[in-house]
Each structure stands twice: as structure tokens, then as C-alpha cells.
Amino acid sequence: MKRKMALAKQTILALSGDEAVAYAVKQSDVDLVAAYPITPQTIIVERFSEYVHDGEVDTEFMCAESEHSALTACLAAAAAGARTFTASASAGLALMHEILYVTAGCRAPVVMAIVNRALSAPINIHCDHADSMVERDASWIQIYVENSQEAYDSTIQAFKIAEDPDILLPAMVMLDAFFLSHTLESVNVLPNEAVLKFVGTRKIPLVRSHEDKLVPFKLDPENPLTMGPLDLYDYYFEHKRQQEEAMQRAPQTIKQVHDEYGKISGRRYGNGLVDPYRLEDAEIATICVGSTAGTTKTVVDQLRAKGVKAGLLRLRTYRPFPSQDITKAVGNVKAIAVMDRSHSFGAHGSPIFHELRHVLYDAQTHPQVVNYIYGLGGRDMPQTLIHEIYKDLQKIVKTKRVEKPVQFIGVRE
């Protein structure tokens, strides 16, 4: 009875991924949304501007003249003490690249939704993880969602994670272009008061200023401080080390926020960092981020029905990379296929493959790990192809041999 009472009364709305994100932002008492439209993120900004123009939110909506300026405005506003949000994709995110690093370096807790889309050239508007994968070094918290429900939930959680005074790192929430952004789903939304209570008001920590006082970490004429100085080789390294320390603290915060949110919504995604599916006794498994996990779950169920010990590990949090949780989850699997929807050209395989193999290097048991690069530019990843991957994994377990560690799947030869 007590648990039931803690759950907030939710409403079911038919929302696409983009709309779900806009709805989450609407409820989170955001001060400024500065954004520039780019397919497939456009619905987020369009919907949100409707909320603003209809007086449904007390938020300023700035139609920035470019993504670079959009993120800059969010960063500067956050520096002044505001809660800010922006959204982008593909080329827009690429244009922001410089400022991603600056935002993290200034420890501004900006939240951004990225609708994963391929990078040019040739220009392609469809689902691909290249845009956000390339930003994994920028010191942003990265969370990939599987469906529109999770897009809604994670956007709300992102504010709380980013603004945590021990973290103070910006956070990006990724949703797949068109598969999620433009597809209607039933999304359970919390009541406004519940979200408001959950996100609260921004807690601003104290920092020592040049007046040798501890003052709130924001631009305030009452307590002036200087942000964004020139570091020479005598201090830059220390500042970056601090950022890494915040990243190291982040898994704890992410799990905590995820858990707290689970208490009011009744929804959890694994432990917040990794989302295992039928992995406990699995002998073969795939690993991926994003909506492909949804399709893979169906395949796993089909295989399980036939007695195959198949499983799936969906990575929810990509940065910080949850090494321990991954090692624990897949430690006893015999063969793992990492499905990457992006590629590092010229490298031996793709980003998630690299990071997974690397993390398992230190593990007690070494499963066979292979890489399948799929779905670039929105190429569909149907169940048939995923079945093929699991069949390959079964062969690997049987023959104890890997013929091709890295393969492209779904591309016409």
C-alpha cells in the first residue's frame, strides 16, 4: 500500500519521441530554451515554442541564429544561474562542437536532447549515432534511450543529474531519428507537480572567488567572479582532472536519480547505467544503444522460446562508461556481438566495440567479442539481421573461433 501511494498518478498521452522530450521540458521549470531547428529535432522546438506562445510555460524561448550560438546562450544563461535546455542533431551538434567542451569546462549543467542523425556528406537526415559518438570525449554525460517513454523520463532525470553540485557537468539525452523522434507511442506522463518537485530549483554550490570569499557559483553583481579565464600550462591539467573526477562521481548520481524517479513513476531501466535483458544465464548476447534494443528484445524472446540462451545488454549511460556494471553483466557470456550504429573510419571496429573490448581486457573471463556495424544513415535493422548475428554468435561458441571480428551488416556488397 505504501509503495502504491508513492507512485504519482500518471496520464497516458500519444506522443512521439520529440513531443515527449518537449513535454518533459515543459514540466521541468526550465528558464531558457535556446535552439536552432534541424531535422529530426524540429518537433521538439516547434512544440515547445507552442507552449511558450500559448503561455503554458514560464520559459524564454530564444530562436538562436545557429546551434553554436544556441548552446552558447544556454551556457551563459546557466552561468548566470538559469536552468537551460537545448536540442540538436547531426550537423547542428557538429557545429556546437567547440562549445560542448567549453560548456563542460565551465561546469554549466546544460541539458540537451540529441536526435541521433547521420553526419554529411552526402547529407542524410536519418538515424545514425555518428553525431553523438564523436562527442564522447567532450565531458558530457551521455544517455541513450530505447523508446519515447524513456526519452520523457530521461530528460527529466537529466536536469537533476547535471545540476547535482557534486557533478555540474552538462548532459545529453539521445533518441533515434525518426524511429523514436517521429513515431507515436503511448507515453505515461507524470503530473506537473510531481515533476516540479522532482527537479526542484537549481542548487548552486559555493566557490572561492578573487575577493577571497566563498560565493555562489554564478554571475551575480553582488558577488562577482570571473569564469572562463586563460589557463597556461600550469593549471589547465588540474582543471581537466577535476572534470574527470566529476565524471567518476556521476554513476552514483545517475543511479540515485534513476532510483528516485523510479519511486515516483514506477519505471526503471536496469540500474540506470546498463539495462540487461535476459542476461543472467545467457551464453550469447548482443550489446547496443538506442531503439535497436527494442527490436533485439523481440529476437531474444524468440530465441529463448527455442531454448537458446540469448540475452541483450542495452547501454543506457554511455558517459561515464559503466565499466564495472558492464563487466558484471556480461562476464559469464561466452560470445558477445557489439552492434554499432556508427563507425570510426580506419579503426579496427566502431566506438562501442572498442570500449567494450577494452573494458573486458581486465576482466577475469574473456568472452569472444565481435563487432557488427549496422544501420548507418537510417538503414533499417530488421529482426532477420539480428537473428543472423545471434546465429554467428552460436557458431563462435561452437567452433571457439572468430572468423571476422569486425563486419558490416545490412550493407549491399
Added chain:
Amino acid sequence: MTSKQKGWKEVPIAGVCWTPTTDYLTGDWRTFKPVLDREKCTKCLLCYVYCPDGAIEWKRKEEEIEFNYKYCKGCGICANECTQEAIKMVLE
């Protein structure tokens, strides 16, 4: 001039500066030093308003100009602009 170097655990986050430039004495940059002939000085304060470094102060109580040699870089703008030729740049 340089304070003891702090480690990453000590420095404020986000590169927030923790010392004012008034702790950094740029006075040792100069070669020439402005010297004021107080008899010629009409206290127009043009030197004050043209100094790039704020190294000229107006002492209200004493009603006198004061050069702050801790910061003066010896650029010579004050000497150049003084309408009374009351400031001379002297090799230090």
C-alpha cells in the same frame, strides 16, 4: 609574484579565478618612469583618464596626483598628453 601552485583538489571548479590582478605587479616591466613636477601640475587628471593601467590615482584628501609605480609600465602616454609638460619620462 606567483603563488604556490595548487593541486586539482584545491583549485576552485570551472577555472574561476581566485586572485585579483592587483596582486600582479606590472611595475617591473618598465624601462622609463614618469616623474611629476607638482608645481606644473594643474590636476586636470587627463593623465589619469588616459592611463591604460589605472596606475595614476587621484588622492582626494591631499588633492594630489599619485603615480602607482607598482603597476606603471612606463608607456609614456601621461607624459605625452600632459598639457603642462609636467611629466617627464626618466630612465630608471
Added chain:
Amino acid sequence: MASEWKFTIKDLAEKPELFMPGHRACAGCGPAVAYRQILKAARGPIIATNATGCMEVVSTIYPYTAWRIPYIHTAFENVAANAAGIETALKVMKRKGRLKHDHVDVVAFAGDGGTYDIGIQALSGAVERGHDFLFVLYDNEAYMNTGIQRSGGTPHGAWTTTSPAGRVIPGKPEYKKPIADIMVAHGIPYVATASPAYWRDLIIKTRKGLEVEGPAFLHALAPCPRGWRYDTGKTIEMARLAVETCVFPLWEAVDGEYSLSAPSKVIALKPERRKPVREYLKVQGRFRHLFTPEFEHVIGEIEQIVDKRWSMLLKKCGMA
């Protein structure tokens, strides 16, 4: 009201130095003079933001800061977006009851790099959206911080490291972008040009820029001894000569209506007071190569463009 603000230079001297001594600008730095004067026009709580460049670097070499007021620097091309973000944040926080001040001024500083060229997009966007802030361009007419490379603000014929005085091409072939006119064309409520040699004019214009509701643009000429090649003590002389020769006339445009400021008006009314452009070029090493038989014609070109722009300005001010 700026127009009613009466102050003596001694009044200014009693205001705190918001741009503190100990910064590491070069001896004789024009922008530093401009900054000190501009900040004297502060009328209350104020937040500053700076683009990457000379003044940003010299004023905030970690852990030192020359800023007595809240200050942020993020990147080179986006200072106007910084200002937009801050101004909007203040607006919202005030509305939501999270701001203890009734009004906070926002001022964005940038050099010619961060204004004419890489910064123009953010500037144009921010003023189009009508944010209430003052944008100050400190124009030392080249990318000085990175080593005197040419910018859109470098005048015709000037030597810079990327428009050197060569055997075939004598300095910068292109002309100075009329940035202040571009800002007037954006339809913003206040645009002005200023020179630190005319400190009262500059300070009053700054105050007007802060007071106006909406975007304001102040184009301050800021001579650089290193880049213009003259002795450090002559910075104010350069800033004065530029006005006296009409190379850099002083004017304001209030809601698009141009009017000459006193130092330039005097010349418009008494053209005999105008000094020849040559006098300005002669005393700067960056134009030295033009005083040769081979490239003398460039001086003629410079005189022509200065005269043309001066007469166009007179027309706009109704003083043709």
C-alpha cells in the same frame, strides 16, 4: 539620463576601477584605455562578457583576474550569444523572483576579430532578436592577439602579417568594413563611434548605450602600439588624429538617425580645421611602405575612401 549626466573628471576618479591594474596588456595599450573609460560609465549592477582576444587574455590569466564585476568568457565568435544568454537568464530569473536586483546591465566586449569577422553572425543574430545589451567593439584594426593578422577592420593599405607590405602587393588590398553602419542598418536603437582621446564623449555614449532599451553598439577606436608600429606613448595622439583627419569620425545614430559628435561636427562646420590624412598615415609604421614612389598611389586611394565616407556621413547627418 545620459544627456543630463554631469560629471567632472574628478568624479570619475572617485569611482572604483572596475578594470583593475595589474593586467598584462602591453604598455600603451589603446583598448585598455578604452576599457577603463567605458567601465566608468557603469551605472549600477553590471555583468561583462568578453570574446577571445587581447583584452580577454590580458585580463584573465589564471588565477588572476582584472575584473571587479561578474565576467565570463567562453569562445571567440560568440560573445553576443553570451550576452543574449545572460540577458535572457536575468529576465527570466527576475520574473520568477530569483533576482535581487531591479536591473542588471549586460555588456559584451569584443575586438575587431570577434566583431567584424568571426563574430558577426552571433552579433547580427543577437541584435535581430532585440536583446537589451551593449556591444562594445574595441577596434585595434587587426587580430592583434594572435600576432597582428588582418581583419575586416584593417584599413586599406595597412601592413599586417597576413597582408604584408610586399614587393607586389603593398599591404591590405581590401577596405575597412563599415561595421557601425551595418549595425545601424539592423535597425537597433543606438549606435555610436568613439575614441578614447575624447573621453567625455566616449563615456557619455557608453552610458547612453547602457540606458537604451534594446541592443546598442559602440565602436571604439583603440590604437595598438605593437600592431600600428608607433611609440607606446602616442596612443592617445593616434586616437585623436584619427578623428581630426576624418579617418575615424565620431557620430551617433539614435533610432537610425545620424548625428555628428562635437569633435567631428567642429570639422564639418570648419573644414579648414581638418588635418590631412597623410599626417595620420605618416606617424604609423604600418603605413610606412606607402611613402615610396612605387606605392604612393595607395595613399591617394586611402584619401579617396576617407573623403567618400566622410561626405556620405555628412549627408546622413544632414550636413552635406
